[in-house]
Amino acid sequence: MMKKYVSIALFAFFAIVVAILLGGLFLTKQNLGNSIVSTSTPASSKPVSSPATTPIEVSPGAKTISLALVAKHNTASDCWQAISGNVYDFTPFLNQHPAGAETMIPYCGQDATTAYDTKGGRGDSHSGQAERMLPDYFVGRLSQ
Numbered sequence: 001m002m003k004k005y006v007s008i009a010l011f012a013f014f015a016i017v018v019a020i021l022l023g024g025l026f027l028t029k030q031n032l033g034n035s036i037v038s039t040s041t042p043a044s045s046k047p048v049s050s051p052a053t054t055p056i057e058v059s060p061g062a063k064t065i066s067l068a069l070v071a072k073h074n075t076a077s078d079c080w081q082a083i084s085g086n087v088y089d090f091t092p093f094l095n096q097h098p099a100g101a102e103t104m105i106p107y108c109g110q111d112a113t114t115a116y117d118t119k120g121g122r123g124d125s126h127s128g129q130a131e132r133m134l135p136d137y138f139v140g141r142l143s144q
């Protein structure tokens, strides 16, 4: 009789251990899935790179900035530009630009989408490396 209880208790114990192990495995898988999905919905207000036509994705909480305000930042020492509906402060970047600050300065205070997309009329677009730099200078969304 006693033996029977012991084997039932042992069976129940192992069943619980197996259930815990399987549950753990399931949760780990779910977490991995979430971390992949969460890259497209960041919690911060910083934009992230995406390879679509709009170069970066912006969180809904981002600031909205008018072109009139962008126009006030039109010098090499205070250079804002709008590109594809996003506003950037490129002041600290101008001197790091591979083609030199002078290729970018004429577009300070302006919508520079076409200039950026064509490298100032050359015709070729910027690389993925350039694209990934944009979020570092993001200040807000351009208002319609």
Ligand code: HEM
Pocket: 081, 090, 093, 097, 098, 099, 103, 104, 107, 112, 115, 116, 119, 120, 121, 122, 125, 126, 127, 128, 129, 130, 131, 133, 134
């Ligand atoms: C006003 C807009 C801009 C113009 C007219 C412009 C123009 C150019 C030109 C002519 C080149 C070619 C250099 C060469 O191959 O000799 C170039 C390269 C480059 N630019 Fe710009 N640029 C602009 C904005 C930007 C911005 C906003 C970034 C990044 C934040 C950037 C990052 C780069 C990088 C990384 C390269 C090296 C080549 C590449 O990766 O595509 N540029 N740019």
